Amino acid sequence: MKLDSARLLKKEFIHQLRTGEALSPRAVGRASAATERHLTSDAPPESPCAGGVAVGITPTEKPGEFGIGVQVQEKNAETQRVVRHLTSNFPHDLVVQYVGRVRALHADKVRPPVPGVSVGHPLVTAGTLGAFVEIAGRPGIHALSNNHVLAACNRGRVGDPILHPGPIDLGTFNDRIGALSAVVDLREGDASVNVTDVAACEIDGALADALDVCFPYGVTGVIDPEQGLAVKKIGRTTDETDGSILMFEIENLWVDYGEPLGALTFDNQIAIQGRDGGLFSDSGDSGSLVFSVDPPAGVGLLFAGSEVGPKGAVTYANPLGLALEQIHATLAF
Known part of the structure; x- marks a missing residue:
């Protein structure tokens, strides 16, 4: 089906x-044997959630x-x-994958002060400095990362110190690089839906003057995710890795x-496979x-990942444009 049709059907799935509400019958499809084995396991649920079915857009073998x-x-x-009902009553271009528990990637390597190094709020273990950004109406250069890295899952307050390296990497208050400057709260409750896990830290003046804010590989802009797009990341734990987008516009994750x-x-999340x-x-x-x-x-x-998937572990990311928009930021170069 075309992209617009897939989006409409996805919206219907999520609403139901x-x-x-009961799902409307459509053409017949089947889940894979591997998926059936996972779904028929007698093992207890892997997390406190009673359920867990995320729905997104995925490519097919036909171009476009x-x-x-x-x-x-x-x-x-x-x-x-839910899955058996979907695979019995909806189109054959329905792909079912088992990914297991998806968890926030809280934190041991100390690296230079560039994208990919260990950072964190004093109340957390450590995460990664993603990039340097500028925030509208605020001076200086800011480091981009997650709420759960820089704001300790809503416990942090603007002005709190941010450390490089993070506490688990032996960072102390003597390793302060700046202060929490922007954060989007993570929303709790059964009826609450999040779209980003994002926060920023304003780099202290003397350190900011010495920063090389240029991102590796000449990255200067932002694009929307596309199926199969080859991507990279530079992180505190696994350094530089390669992957591709497995699914995008995922809802109910x-x-x-x-x-x-x-x-x-x-x-509206992105799934990535290594x-x-x-x-x-x-x-x-x-x-x-x-x-x-x-x-x-x-x-x-x-911001998150699971340990299993169709071809190994799955990583999850917020769309970058949306994350930047929510803190009124642009990439700094």
Whole structure:
């Protein structure tokens, strides 16, 4: 189906999943044998969430054609019921994948003060400095990362010190690089939906004057995610890795943040798989900039991941343009 049709069908799926309304019968499709094995497991749910079915846009084998991707995050009776209903009553261009628990990538390497280094609020372990940005109406250069890295999952306050390296990497208050300058709160509650996990830190003046804000590979702009787009990231834990976009415009993605937030719901997210089934990210890579080399442009802000997927672990990112928009920022070069 065409992209607009896929988006409309995805919207219908999400409405029905969130309201519990009956799904309308369509053409017949089937889940893969591997998916069926995962869904019929007797194992208890992997997280406190009662459910976990995310829906996004995925490419098909036909150029210019798209399908609906369903990512199953829980092994329980409810997800079995939902997925079996979808695969029995909806189009053949429905792709079902088991990805398991998706968790925020909280944090051991200390690197120079450039994108990819260890940073964090004193209350966290460590994450990654993704890029340098400028914020409208505010002076100076700011470091871009996640709320759960720079603002400790809503516990931080603007003006709090930010450390490089992060605390788990032996960073102390003597390693302050700046102060929390912008944050979008993570929204809790059954009816709350998030679209970003983003925050920024204003770099202290003397240090800011010495920064080389140019991002590697000549990245200077922002593009929207596309299926199959080759991407890279530079992170605190796994350094530079390669991957490709597996799915985009994912809605109803449940991300386990642990204490104190628990599981939160996200819409309009990007799923990324590592090249040749390898890791694209790991704990501590949260906040990394996901970018393409051709063209050289930012694509996403990495924030979460699962340990299993169709071809290995899956990484999740906010669309970069949306993350920047929410803190009124632009990439600084």
